[in-house]
Structures are given as C-alpha cells and as structure tokens.
Amino acid sequence: MMNKKIADLLNNQINQEFYSAYLYLDIANFYTKKGLEGFANWYQIQAREEQDHAMLVYKYLHNNDMDVALGTIGKSEKIFVTLIDPLKFSLEHEKYVTELINEIYLEAQKVNDFRTMQFLNWFIKEQGEEEKSSSEQITKMELYGSDPRSLYMLNSELAGRVYRAPSLVL
Secondary structure (H helix, E strand, O other): OOOHHHHHHHHHHHHHHHHHHHHHHHHHHHHHHOOOHHHHHHHHHHHHHHHHHHHHHHHHHHHOOOOOOOOOOOOOOOOOOOOOHHHHHHHHHHHHHHHHHHHHHHHHHHOOOHHHHHHHHHHHHHHHHHHHHHHHHHHHHHHHOOOHHHHHHHHHHHHOOOOOOOOOOO
C-alpha cells in the first residue's frame, strides 16, 4: 500500500501538470497574438506533453490502487509584455516543477517506496530536458530576437517541432 503522503503529493502533481498545460496554452495564445505561430506551436506541443505527464501520474496512482483526487486548475495571472518574458517564465516554472518532483522522490525515499522512486526517475530525466530546452530558447532569443530575419528563422525552427508521446512504461 502506498504511503498516504506520497499519494497526496502525486495527486497534487497531477494538478500541477494540468496547470502547466493550461499555462503553456496561455503562452501559445500570447505568441499567436504576436504573429509567431512557430513559438505558439512549440507551446501547444508543450501543453500536450504536460497533459500526458498528468495522465501518467493518474495511471500510476490507479495502478497502485490509490484514489485520484482531481483539484481545481488555477488561471495564470501572468502578464507577458516582451517576447522573451514567456520564455523566462517557462524556465522558472520548469524549475518549480522539478522541485515538486524532487520532493515526491525524497518522500518516497524516506519510506523505501522503490516503485515510486523508479517511476519518478523518468520525470527527473524529463525535467532536466525541459529546463535545458527552456534555457536554450532564452539564449537564442537573446542572441537573435532583436533581428527580424533571425526571429523569423527561430520562429520557423520552432514551427517544425512535432508532438511525441512519452515512452514511459507503467
């Protein structure tokens, strides 16, 4: 039987992942309004990934005979002004999600819940990739964002991103 605190943290993580999806759709909306469909595409795909992450945790809880308690998804109150604002906010948000996952891992470690620790290993690796990707986008925007032709090329690059479902086996 899974420890109640770990189950509660995992239930919270489901809500946080859905919030992340909602947040990334809001960012996609910002970029769409700015005429940067490539950036919007990148964040729309990011939103789908976050939904998948929530569903992986959802399924994990069910596979371990634990109740799933879905919470309310809050509205983002963040106002973006410049084109780089959402990129910087995304990086900070990914760092926050990493902290949440690390907290669950530490709690699982305290009670020797090796199954949950193994399950979270994929998320830990994924968060490293998410933070790196977010950081790279900031660097590219800082380097090229002020030049319209370079911004166009960066937008085109991001438009080429395609959705790939996670390959985690539960």
